[in-house]
Amino acid sequence: MSMPSCFHCLEPIPKGFNESVVVNNKPEPMCCIGCKAVAETIIAQGMSDYYKFRTESAGKVQQLVPEQLALIQSYDNESIQQEFISHQGNDKEVLLSVEGISCAACAWLIEKQLLAHSGVKRVDVNTSTHRAMIVWDDTQAKLSTLITSLAEIGYKSYPFQADNEAAQKHVQAKSFVRRLGVAGLMTMQVMMFAFAMYFGMFSGMEDNFEQYFRWISLTLATPVIFYSALPFLSNAITGLKAKQLNMDVPVSLAIFGAYFASGYATFTGTGEVYFESICMFTFLLLLGKYLEFRARLKASEFTANLQQLLPLTARVVDGDNEEQLVSAKLLKLGDMVRVKAGETIAADGQVIGGRSSVDESMMTGEHHPVNKTLGDQVHAGTVNHDGVLTLKVNKVGQNTLVNQIIRLQHSALSQRPKIAQITDKVAQWFVACLLVFASITALSWYQIDPEHAFWITIAVLVATCPCALSLAIPTALTCAVANLTKRGVLIKQAHVLETATKLTKVGFDKTGTLTYGRFAIAKMDILDAAYSEQELKSLAASLERYSEHPIAKAFSDITPIHPQPEQVEVHTGFGVAGIWQAHKVHIGKANWFTQELALNAQAVLFIDQKPVAAFYLQDQVRDHAEALQAELKEQNISRVMLTGDPSTAGKQLAEQLELDAYHGALLPEDKLAIMQKWHGEGQVCAMIGDGVNDSPVFNAAHLSIAMDSGADISKNTADVVLLNSDLRSVAQLIRVAKQTRRIIRQNLTLSLCYNGAILPLAALGWVAPWMAVIGMSASSIIVITNSLRLLRL
C-alpha cells in the first residue's frame, strides 16, 4: 500500500502521528493537530459536502498563535478599521483576502461558516480573486470573531484595501456584461423580424405588416443603439476632443448614421431599414472588446491580491514598556515600535533593543536573512525572522525606502519605450483615409443620384471599416493571451506579444529567478561514525522544524526522527537546541561552542556539544534554466546576469549557464543605468526578475517578466507574470509571440484584400448595406477562425 495521506490536506502522514476523525461513520487519518481540528469543525457544522465536491486539496493547516490572535483582535479597533471598512447603513462591509481558496468547494465552505454567525447579512466569495466580501452588523458580531472562525476551518484571512482603480474596473466589467447582454438579446429579436421581412421581399407581404415590423424593429433596436453602442460614441467624442481619430469614429458614424436614416425611413414609410445590420454590428464589436477587457482584468486582479506590502498595525511601546496596537499610518517620528518574530516591520527605524535576523528579500531579492543588532537600520516592509526587535522610528510615510523605490519606479514609467503606439498611429491614418474616401463617395453620389447617396456611403463605411480589420489584431492577441494564460504566463500589457518578437537582449536576476532562492542540502559530512546518515538527517530535521530561519527550510522534506527531541528551544543568532534520548542536541552555527571549529558549513549538528554532522547548503538552480538559455542562444538573443548579490556565487552560476556577461553587486539604480545604456545601443531588452529591487529596471525594460514567487510589487510592475514560475514559459512566450505576428500579418492581408475589393464596388453603389454586412461577417469569421489556430499552439 502507498503511504497513507491526510484526509484533509492529502499530505503524507509523519510516522508516529496516529490521530483520526470520523467522517461519514468511517475513521479518516489526519497528519497534524491543525488539520484534525479543522476537519472536526467542518464535520461538526454539517459541512462534510466539502470533502465530497472539492476538486483541489486543502492547504496544510497552521494553528493561530497568541500573537496572531492579538493582531486579529486589533482589527476590531475603530481607528484601525477606518483603513479598510466601508459602511452600508448600520452595517459594515469589509473585503478580506483569504489564503488557501483553491476551488468552488472552498467558497461554499467559507460562505456557510460565516453565515452561521448571527449578524452576518451577506457573504460573497470570489474564487478567482481569492477575496471575500462580508456585510455584517457590528453590534452582533465582531470582525475578529469572523476572522477567527475562518481560521477554525483552515483559511487565513486579512483585510484587503482595495484601490480605486480595481474598484473602477469592477464596475466597468459589470456594465460591459450588461451592455453585451442587452445587445445580444435584442439583436436576436431584431434578426427574427428582419428575416420575416427578407422573406416578405420575395414572396410579398402586406404593406401594413411590413410597416408594423419596421416599427417593432425600431423599438427593439433603440436600446441597443442608445445603451449598448453608447461607449463607441463617447470614445469617439473623447478622441475627437483630444484631436485624435480612433476606430470608434467611423464605427459611430456607421451605427448612428444608419440608425437615424432607418428611423427616418420608418417614420416616413419610404426607403430601406437596416436595424438588424447595426444591431449585429454593435454586438460583434462589443463582444470583441469585452473579451479583450476581461483578459486584462484577470491579469490585474491576479497580481493586486495577496499580502500587502506594509502591515496595517504596529505595536507601539510607551514609557512604561506597555505595548499598544495602533494603526501603522498613525506612527510618528521617534515612536518606539516592537516587532515580534514573523511580523512585518511597519516603518523604517533604528534598532534600539534586541537582535534578530531580518528577511529583506522583498527589497533586495536576496533570501539570505540579514543580521540586525543595536544601531542597525531596518526598513518598512521587511520581515523579522526569529528575534524580538525594538525600533525607534526615523522615517514614515513617503520617506520610507519602500515608497522611495515605488517613486523611482513611477518616474521610470514615464520614460518607457513606446513600440505600442505605432499601431495607434497607423489606425489613425487608416481612419482618416477612410473618412475622406467616404465623404468623396457621398459628394459624388449626391451629384449623380441624391436618393441613394446616403445608403451607398453607409455601405462604404460598414463594408470597409472595422470588422475584419479591427478584429484582425485583437482576436489574434486574445487567442495568444488565452493560450499563454493556460500555460501559466500572465500577459498584463498589450504590447508584450509585439515586443517579444523583437528581443535582442535578456537581463536575468539571480536569486529567485535563475535559482529558487531557497536552500537545499548540497553536501553533508558525517563527523562521528557512530551515527548513520539517515539518523543524523532526521534528527537535524526534527530540530529545524522549530526554526523560522530560511536555512531550516532546507530540512523540511526530511521525515523527523522518532522519538522526537524534547524541550526544544530556539537560540536567536545561534540555532536550535533540545534533549533527545537523554543527550543534549544542538543544530546551528559551527562556532556555537568553540571558536576553533573551522567549518565552512552553514549548519552543524552537535550531540553533547560535539560536532557530529556538517551540512553544506546551496541555493538550487531553477529547473529548465539551462534549457531556456540554450533556446535563447539558438535565437541569437544575448543573455546577461544583473544581480544585487555581491558574492562570487553569481559569477559561478553565469559561467555554468554560459551567459554572455555578468554584472554583480548592483543597486536598483545601477540596473536601471545598465538597461538605459542598452537602449542607447539600440537593443530591445527584456528583464526577468522577482524582487522589489527589480521593479525600477522593469519599467525601463521594453519587456519585463516577473516570477510568481517574487515580491508583489515586482509583479505589479511587470508586463508578464510567470504564474508557475517555470522558466520554460519564457521560450513559449517568444514562440507564441512569433506565431501571433505571422497570424496577424495573414489576417491583415486577408482583410485588406477584402476591403480593397469591396471598396470600389461599394463606392460604385453595387453593394447594398445588407450585402455589406454579410461580406463583413464572412470576412470576420475567416479572420477569427485563423486566429483560433493560436489556441492550439
Added chain:
Amino acid sequence: MSIIYVLIPIAILFVLIAIGIFFWAVRSEQFSDLEKQGHSILFEDDKEEHDKSNERD
C-alpha cells in the same frame, strides 16, 4: 393574422422580463465568478444544520 399585433408585444414583454432578470443577475455578482456559481448546485443547503449552528452562537 391580425393576432400578431397582440402576440408580438407580449413576446417583447417577455424579452424585457429576461433583460430585467439578467440585470439582477449581474448586480448580484453572478457573472464575476463563473466557476463558483457552476458548482453551487452541488451543495445541499441543509437548513437544519444551519439553524443548529445559529443557536450555538
